[in-house]
Amino acid sequence: EAGVVQSPRYKIIEKKQPVAFWCNPISGHNTLYWYLQNLGQGPELLIRYENEEAVDDSQLPKDRFSAERLKGVDSTLKIQPAELGDSAVYLCASSSGTGRRSNEQFFGPGTRLTVL
Amino acid sequence: RKEVEQDPGPFNVPEGATVAFNCTYSNSASQSFFWYRQDCRKEPKLLMSVYSSGNEDGRFTAQLNRASQYISLLIRDSKLSDSATYLCVVRRPGNTPLVFGKGTRLSVIA
Numbered sequence: 001e002a003g004v005v006q007s008p009r010y011k012i013i014e015k016k017q018p019v020a021f022w023c024n025p026i027s028g029h030n031t032l033y034w035y036l037q038n039l040g041q042g043p044e045l046l047i048r049y050e051n052e053e054a055v056d057d058s059q060l061p062k063d064r065f066s067a068e069r070l071k072g073v074d075s076t077l078k079i080q081p082a083e084l085g086d087s088a089v090y091l092c093a094s095s096s097g098t099g100r101r102s103n104e105q106f107f108g109p110g111t112r113l114t115v116l
Numbered sequence: 117r118k119e120v121e122q123d124p125g126p127f128n129v130p131e132g133a134t135v136a137f138n139c140t141y142s143n144s145a146s147q148s149f150f151w152y153r154q155d156c157r158k159e160p161k162l163l164m165s166v167y168s169s170g171n172e173d174g175r176f177t178a179q180l181n182r183a184s185q186y187i188s189l190l191i192r193d194s195k196l197s198d199s200a201t202y203l204c205v206v207r208r209p210g211n212t213p214l215v216f217g218k219g220t221r222l223s224v225i226a
Binding site for chain 2: 040109
């Protein structure tokens with residue numbers, strides 16, 4: 001069974017440019033998460049989707065970040081414009097079920113973003 | 117204060133050693149607890165859940181102390197392949213996302 005797929009794996013852009021990341025969760029997983037991970041830190045949640053609905057986006061910097069999961073399957077995270085401090089690894093994860101049954105999250109390999 | 121706190125390490129131990137990591141959490145209502153493992157430049161993967169009664173999986177033992185709000189992970193007979201970052205993870209009550217600690221880095225040396 002395929003795991004969580006993310007692309008691109010690496011992205012280098014100049015500041016003020018836009019960038020987009022794509023994630024395809026494990027088939028059948030209704031919950032999708034986007035995390036940001038800085039060096040030496042644990043993943044920090046940006047947004048969580050239950051099917052196509054964003055149920056937790058309180059940590060998403062909405063002035064420059066946006067996300068969508070239009071058909072409740074794959075998702076795109078966008079930054080426009082990117083800033084130097086956005087350099088990090090962006091991880092996508094998915095899980096099945098809700099509540100206590102959604103404990104195990106499966107992570108994709110991440111997109112390593114470098115903003116110059 | 118961070119919701120989940122861990123000693124970042126690094127812990128440098130010889131092969132065969134026993135090593136223990138602790139983690140504290142601030143939300144006393146937290147209901148689920150886990151250890152995730154993250155290899156260098158890889159994604160986090162679930163290592164084990166942590167139950168109130170304590171649980172063991174081979175060389176790994178996890179303990180939860182709700183009164184003191186800490187979680188521990190014990191690794192016996194360390195292998196070189198155990199070298200990784202170990203992330204302490206908690207879930208608040210209800211349908212809420214996981215909260216990750218910074219991770220503790222372990223290096224097992226031959």
